[in-house]
Amino acid sequence: MTVNHLNAPLTLPCGVSLKNRLVKAAMTERISNRRMEPTEGHQELYRLWANTGAGLLITGNVIVDPVHAESAGNVYVGDDDILPKLKAWAEAAKQNDTHVWVQISHAGRQTNRFKTSRPLAPSPVQLQKMGLFGKPKAMTEVDIQGVIKNFVKAASLCQAAGFTGVQIHSAHGYLLSQFLSPITNQRTDAWGGSLENRCRLLLTIVEETRKAVGDKFPISVKLNSSDFQRGGFSEEESLQVIQWLEGKIDLLEVSGGTYENLVFFEKNEELAPQKESTRKREAYFMDFSKKVRAVSQIPLMITGGFRSFDFCNQALENKELDLVGMARPFITNIPDIPAFLAGDKNRLENLVVRTGIKSMNDTSEGGFYARQIVRLAAGKNLDLNMGAWNGSLFIVRHELRKAMLSRFG
Numbered sequence: 001m002t003v004n005h006l007n008a009p010l011t012l013p014c015g016v017s018l019k020n021r022l023v024k025a026a027m028t029e030r031i032s033n034r035r036m037e038p039t040e041g042h043q044e045l046y047r048l049w050a051n052t053g054a055g056l057l058i059t060g061n062v063i064v065d066p067v068h069a070e071s072a073g074n075v076y077v078g079d080d081d082i083l084p085k086l087k088a089w090a091e092a093a094k095q096n097d098t099h100v101w102v103q104i105s106h107a108g109r110q111t112n113r114f115k116t117s118r119p120l121a122p123s124p125v126q127l128q129k130m131g132l133f134g135k136p137k138a139m140t141e142v143d144i145q146g147v148i149k150n151f152v153k154a155a156s157l158c159q160a161a162g163f164t165g166v167q168i169h170s171a172h173g174y175l176l177s178q179f180l181s182p183i184t185n186q187r188t189d190a191w192g193g194s195l196e197n198r199c200r201l202l203l204t205i206v207e208e209t210r211k212a213v214g215d216k217f218p219i220s221v222k223l224n225s226s227d228f229q230r231g232g233f234s235e236e237e238s239l240q241v242i243q244w245l246e247g248k249i250d251l252l253e254v255s256g257g258t259y260e261n262l263v264f265f266e267k268n269e270e271l272a273p274q275k276e277s278t279r280k281r282e283a284y285f286m287d288f289s290k291k292v293r294a295v296s297q298i299p300l301m302i303t304g305g306f307r308s309f310d311f312c313n314q315a316l317e318n319k320e321l322d323l324v325g326m327a328r329p330f331i332t333n334i335p336d337i338p339a340f341l342a343g344d345k346n347r348l349e350n351l352v353v354r355t356g357i358k359s360m361n362d363t364s365e366g367g368f369y370a371r372q373i374v375r376l377a378a379g380k381n382l383d384l385n386m387g388a389w390n391g392s393l394f395i396v397r398h399e400l401r402k403a404m405l406s407r408f409g
């Protein structure tokens, strides 16, 4: 008889137990109100996700600085006034004995022009993508100290609101990942140059957050296995950073890529229904997991591409990872997830959304899924026929509208 390793509990170093090994990975919700506060839509979504039975839900990007948002529809956590709305969100998500952790983040140079034309970043290295991003200003020492304070304050507010953990976002090319990369971090002070210096901001935020939230509150870091860019943050560097995080965090989540190469959208294609012989290995960051295991004891979550129970179960049995992170199936496959978790449904169908133009892959697929999230939050059904071009169009329109609303009401 197959043992169901996906449905087994996990105790983290801080002493907290998760009821099983399935995690809804972060997906930006883009549904805050014009004051960047959580809405009833957040409660609706997280009720849906709590009822899938997943042991842990990680929220989408929640922003520690109202300007540097990944999306104009992000929640901003910085003032005590937000506590009642945060509490309502946490309450809805925690039903069914589910853990819910907030992903705290600062977008740095990946803040789009609708929010600001002069984002702060480690160095003035502009992101070239459809003209959507302005030339960044290099952060001063005061800016850096401000960011540290903001991350810690956000984590403390999330704890006070009843969320059961936080995840510090240091992947996907956002601010902390910009500091890690030699391409985007060209500083010559204590925050740039050697890997030790480039990693200083992440480690300082982790250490200061730990002081603020105490030893019993889970802290996770989402980190790139690499940036998948020549001259960017490499696998060897990632492995070194992981060793420096040892003993400081409760969960490491591995992902990869930046806005210049959002590998998880590219790789999705390789998992599309096609001949078994041409399908690539499910879960594209798994090869990295062996290397992580060789140098680290930190509980490990891998996200990206997991679609079959057998594969997840085998990987858990082999101890290649501790938690399975899934994102897109938590949009398109919600009704199937309880059976998947029980081992009664092997495969969650994988949807790939393409316009046929390679450079549009991430906006078409990202926009398609973003719109489905907005619909689910509004209590509507999925619209799987919306088409790839409409995905791209949706994302640009939605961002513009949300940014205008938050700027001008």
Ligand SMILES: Cc1cc2nc3c(=O)[nH]c(=O)nc-3n(C[C@H](O)[C@H](O)[C@H](O)COP(=O)(O)O)c2cc1C
Residues within 6 Å of the ligand: 025, 026, 027, 028, 029, 059, 060, 061, 103, 169, 171, 172, 222, 255, 264, 303, 304, 305, 306, 325, 326, 327, 328, 329, 366, 369, 370
């Ligand atoms: C619509 C959408 C929004 C996302 N938003 C975030 C986010 O806010 N933070 C984050 O770390 N990753 C985000 N991701 C990436 C996912 O967490 C995940 O790493 C990626 O989708 C690969 O997992 P999957 O193949 O199971 O979808 C997002 C992905 C999608 C599809």
